[in-house]
Amino acid sequence: MADSYFGPVLCKPSSSPPPFFLLRIPKLRLRLPSSKSMAAHCHCFSNPKPVQPSLLVFSGGTAFNGVVEELKKLTTRVAHVLPVSDDGGSTAEIVRVLGGPAVGDIRSRCLRLSDQSTSEALAVRKLLGYRLPINPERAKAEWYEIVEGDHSLWEGVSRPYRETILAFLVYFQNEILRRPNETFCFGNGSIGNFFFAGSRIFFQSLDAAIFLFSRVSDIPSESLVLPVISTNDRLTLGCELWDGTIIRGQNEISHPTNSAIQPVNKARSSLPTLPSRIKRVFYMSSEGRNLLHEVFPAVNSAVLDQLSNVDCIVYAMGSLFTSVCPSLVLLGIGEIISSKSCPKVLLLNGTHDRETGGFSASCFVTAIADALNRTYGDPHNCLKNSPSQYINTILIPDGGEIPVDVQCLSAQGISGVVVVNSIHDPKVGIIFDPESLINALGNVVSRYLRTKN
Numbered sequence: 001m002a003d004s005y006f007g008p009v010l011c012k013p014s015s016s017p018p019p020f021f022l023l024r025i026p027k028l029r030l031r032l033p034s035s036k037s038m039a040a041h042c043h044c045f046s047n048p049k050p051v052q053p054s055l056l057v058f059s060g061g062t063a064f065n066g067v068v069e070e071l072k073k074l075t076t077r078v079a080h081v082l083p084v085s086d087d088g089g090s091t092a093e094i095v096r097v098l099g100g101p102a103v104g105d106i107r108s109r110c111l112r113l114s115d116q117s118t119s120e121a122l123a124v125r126k127l128l129g130y131r132l133p134i135n136p137e138r139a140k141a142e143w144y145e146i147v148e149g150d151h152s153l154w155e156g157v158s159r160p161y162r163e164t165i166l167a168f169l170v171y172f173q174n175e176i177l178r179r180p181n182e183t184f185c186f187g188n189g190s191i192g193n194f195f196f197a198g199s200r201i202f203f204q205s206l207d208a209a210i211f212l213f214s215r216v217s218d219i220p221s222e223s224l225v226l227p228v229i230s231t232n233d234r235l236t237l238g239c240e241l242w243d244g245t246i247i248r249g250q251n252e253i254s255h256p257t258n259s260a261i262q263p264v265n266k267a268r269s270s271l272p273t274l275p276s277r278i279k280r281v282f283y284m285s286s287e288g289r290n291l292l293h294e295v296f297p298a299v300n301s302a303v304l305d306q307l308s309n310v311d312c313i314v315y316a317m318g319s320l321f322t323s324v325c326p327s328l329v330l331l332g333i334g335e336i337i338s339s340k341s342c343p344k345v346l347l348l349n350g351t352h353d354r355e356t357g358g359f360s361a362s363c364f365v366t367a368i369a370d371a372l373n374r375t376y377g378d379p380h381n382c383l384k385n386s387p388s389q390y391i392n393t394i395l396i397p398d399g400g401e402i403p404v405d406v407q408c409l410s411a412q413g414i415s416g417v418v419v420v421n422s423i424h425d426p427k428v429g430i431i432f433d434p435e436s437l438i439n440a441l442g443n444v445v446s447r448y449l450r451t452k453n
Helices: 020-024 035-039 065-074 089-098 104-113 119-128 136-147 159-177 191-203 206-216 250-254 301-307 320-328 333-339 361-373 406-411 434-452
Strands: 055-058 078-082 224-227 236-241 246-248 278-284 312-315 344-347 393-397 416-420 422-425 429-432
Touching: 055 320, 065 104, 065 434, 078 104, 078 301, 089 104, 089 159, 089 191, 104 119, 104 191, 104 206, 104 224, 119 159, 119 191, 119 206, 136 159, 159 191, 159 206, 191 206, 206 224, 224 301, 236 250, 236 320, 246 250, 250 320, 278 320, 278 361, 301 333, 312 434, 320 333, 320 361, 333 361, 344 361, 344 434, 361 393, 361 406, 393 429, 393 434, 416 434, 429 434
Parallel strands: 055 078, 055 312, 078 224, 312 344, 344 393, 393 416
Antiparallel strands: 236 246, 236 278, 422 429
């Protein structure tokens, strides 16, 4: 049942030994705690500010990034839950040669959360956010400059941080050299992704790699970046269309390209339409091609812990089926969300994309409810919860092209609809104005906390 504090609202609010120098890193104190506290590193160094609301955001690595900086003004007590199934861009090349989960979305969010208050913080951010040239030969030459410590990107990075970061870049390079039968293409490669991959392989732990990246980039101690699945294995996302077609791979579903090193082009006009609407997304074995190869990975326990205790749950704007739903279809997620009485807020996209052509607002709600209920998955693990048990408020960008079918939303039990100021992005169209969005989200959370207290 929808939470009673939301009345009808329609308003516009304003395995090998480490390199030698890794063993004598000063100052950073890289002694790792247990895996659970690494995942919840926000509790390791300082107490969260009690006046700040706590949020959990399901998102991908692109669309929500634009409001992360503004969100810090409302609260830094945010658990960012991201999928690890992205197989596009330089991530695809890392996974192809070295295996493991995709870390591109996690790296992207970590960079957005990183400190920018000092010149060194900005230098570290610039280094870890740098992409090599698309041309493979030029990229390889520049990569060697970086890994040998001669590149200008190292300017402004002090010795402790330099040695820490360089250690894992060298380790990443060594792992590539240990695979002589594979030729690694550095074109369009992300230095942050290389650092992530090197640390993950060294520690044999994705949680440890995130912990290290968070310390190096000085992410606020009460902020969390959580992979929805904590694994060292490769994960492949699949989708089933309503006409029975199976598509393998997140990038092939959302933004297909002709080359692994080709930058992902998210402009709608450049993408072919799907032959049928998406029925569901699911995980499949790395070599799987059909429904017989569906697998059921376990959700990261740290995600469930955070989900049980937050003041607000947010389904972010972005690629609905490949950024948000991969986190929702896992066993345990729907069970906890449906049991909570806090705000559960959908941030509606401002434009259609390849995944949601022809969708109305109620179609987005249905897709999220079906994912959380696992409606079209294993019949033994399906839930029967109503949409209003998962979503009770929708924030809509003013002037967006997604039809807001109020009567259908009302039939789904959703009456909290808030129109938020928007801006026009020349690449993707209508998007939320970041300040207005966070103000609106803050109002929703504040209203709930006043009622709760």
